[in-house]
Amino acid sequence: MPELPEVETVVRDLRPHLVGSRIASLRVSRHRLRQRWLPAWNQLLLGRQVKEIRRRGKWICALLDDDRYLVFHLGMSGQLTIVARELPVQKHTHVIFDLDDGVSQLRFRDIRRFGLVVVVEDQAALEALLDPGKLGPEPFDLKPAYWRRRLTATRRCLKAALLDQRLVAGVGNIYADESLFEAGLPPTQRGSQTSADEADRLRRSIVRVLNRAIARRGSSIQSYVGGEGLQGEYQNEFRAYGRTGEPCPRCDTPIERIRLAGRSTHFCPRCQKKAVRGR
DNA sequence: ATAGGCGCCTGCTGGC
DNA sequence: TGCCAGCAGGCGCCTA
Numbered sequence: 001m002p003e004l005p006e007v008e009t010v011v012r013d014l015r016p017h018l019v020g021s022r023i024a025s026l027r028v029s030r031h032r033l034r035q036r037w038l039p040a041w042n043q044l045l046l047g048r049q050v051k052e053i054r055r056r057g058k059w060i061c062a063l064l065d066d067d068r069y070l071v072f073h074l075g076m077s078g079q080l081t082i083v084a085r086e087l088p089v090q091k092h093t094h095v096i097f098d099l100d101d102g103v104s105q106l107r108f109r110d111i112r113r114f115g116l117v118v119v120v121e122d123q124a125a126l127e128a129l130l131d132p133g134k135l136g137p138e139p140f141d142l143k144p145a146y147w148r149r150r151l152t153a154t155r156r157c158l159k160a161a162l163l164d165q166r167l168v169a170g171v172g173n174i175y176a177d178e179s180l181f182e183a184g185l186p187p188t189q190r191g192s193q194t195s196a197d198e199a200d201r202l203r204r205s206i207v208r209v210l211n212r213a214i215a216r217r218g219s220s221i222q223s224y225v226g227g228e229g230l231q232g233e234y235q236n237e238f239r240a241y242g243r244t245g246e247p248c249p250r251c252d253t254p255i256e257r258i259r260l261a262g263r264s265t266h267f268c269p270r271c272q273k274k275a276v277r278g279r
Numbered sequence: 280a281t282a283g284g285c286g287c288c289t290g291c292t293g294g295c
Numbered sequence: 296t297g298c299c300a301g302c303a304g305g306c307g308c309c310t311a
Contacts, residue, residue: 077288111290112289154281156282
């Protein structure tokens with residue numbers, strides 16, 4: 001579910017509530033997530049204060065006052081929210097942290113359980129988890145030369161390349177489609193057939209689309225909510241994703257849907273054509 | 280190198 | 296009304 005804009009929204013929402021707060025107590029459900037919760041973590045976390053919280057790709061990392069990290073990944077349906085203690089606990093809530101203000105909780109809820117909550121020992125262990133070999137640069141820090149090089153070095157299609165977290169971190173199915181639409185590039189085009197100009201256009205399109213989505217607090221389709229439980233608004237501005245059969249906002253040609261890299265892919269067959277000039 | 284398939288889960292929708 | 300297939304913001308593993 002959540003891609004970079006959603007995760008960024010969660011982190012921004014949580015930061016003012018979490019930074020400076022201590023974990024007074026916690027509870028964990030017995031359902032396992034992508035990775036099992038280690039019982040030892042309960043003791044480690046008690047009384048710990050959150051020093052800072054930040055995003056890396058689709059990962060959420062909270063630095064604790066013992067230099068450990070509490071790390072979250074939202075998978076497809078994860079929700080990480082600040083909630084008043086007295087509010088009923090929703091089904092599929094897997095971890096509850098009571099904060100030391102005595103009134104609020106941090107809750108991790110995940111219907112499909114593809115998400116992850118782990119405690120990481122130190123900075124080095126965090127770097128191993130988010131190894132640059134597995135997790136590429138942030139889209140906003142993409143160096144044009146790097147991007148051109150990586151993109152043209154692969155024979156995979158652009159859609160598959162965008163979804164590969166090693167090339168660029170944080171782009172998922174929605175924003176891959178939206179970025180390719182913005183750039184006017186066909187999702188099926190091979191990376192190796194991409195000109196320097198096109199690579200650059202794509203890079204700038206990714207940044208623009210993600211920034212717009214962040215400004216709208218991400219996209220809510222089914223389960224996504226931000227750190228304060230609010231839905232996003234960017235789903236109302238999709239131009240390709242999920243708009244199969246609807247008119248292209250630029251040329252009115254019906255948006256098509258195909259399967260690429262195992263994922264549903266939406267595009268305008270007219271605007272997103274190799275070597276079209278203008279529109 | 281890379282495509283495709285599966286598995287991990289639950290829930291919703293649409294067709295019959 | 297029920298049942299079943301297919302779909303869904305991710306990702307890791309396996310095979311060919």
